[in-house]
Amino acid sequence: MTPLASPTSPAAPAAGTQTLNDRVAELIRQKIVKGEFSPGQRLSEAALADSFEISRNTLREVFRTLTKEGLLKHAPNRGVFVAVPSIASIIDIYRVRRLIECQALAQAYPRHPAKKHMREAVELALRCRDAGDWLGVGTANMEFHKGIVELADSERLNVLFAHILVELRLAFGLLKDPEFLHAPYVDMNTRLLELIEAGKFAEGSVALNEYLIHSERIVLAVYARQMPESDFDN
Secondary structure (H helix, E strand, O other): OOOOOOOOOOOHHHHOOOOHHHHHHHHHHHHHHOOOOOOOOEEOHHHHHHHHOOOHHHHHHHHHHHHHOOOEEEEOOOEEEEOOOOHHHHHHHHHHHHHHHHHHHHOOOOOOOHHHHHHHHHHHHHHHHHHOOHHHHHHHHHHHHHHHHHOOOOHHHHHHHHHHHHHHHHHHHOOOOHHHHHHHHHHHHHHHHHHHHOOOHHHHHHHHHHHHHHHHHHHHHHHHHHHHHOOOOO
16 A cells, blocks of 8 residues: 555645645656566556555546656557557667766766765665565666766756656566676676776776666667567566
8 A cells, every 4th residue: 555645634745846646656657667567567547546545537647647758558448558668769768878877977076975875776786686686686776877867966867867767677677587687787886886986987987888788788689589478468
């Protein structure tokens, strides 16, 4: 159960200026980021409305918003499904990642507080790896890359990248073996963090570019193998 405060409840001010619809949409985005919703999965309107303690009409409005964002897909007479990313969208996601992340890292300054965020993400990934929690490793990896983007000191880029990460998790979700996907990047992130903490930002940017190319190739290879069986069959 994920109850949400109504706009008139005492807890509502803590949500700032967000509307109820905004909060529900963000909860669904976070479920995608954490791997709780997978590509092609059908979303039960009744179950989600009960879980969030909201009306179905409110949930339908949220579904429309997330459909416009490309995160959900409405199939007539079948329902609402989590989107399956296209090969073009995966290529574009990685193009944008290289532009944003590599530049943010190359131009970072030594005492940036985002380094703490990255250190915490690496430590979380190590704990998750030891526990065999590979979805947790994937979530920690995303936090690490959010820290890299924070080096740019741009709230607009932070917001843009948060959306990109939701789409990226959908691409990751095409792979049925999260250990195969995420295991190599625990050590890669550790090495990147060492370069960043040593102030070797130019070297780190080059290493990150190669890292992202490697990641893109793996995701595209998995996509090529699994797409025939993924088209909203769940």
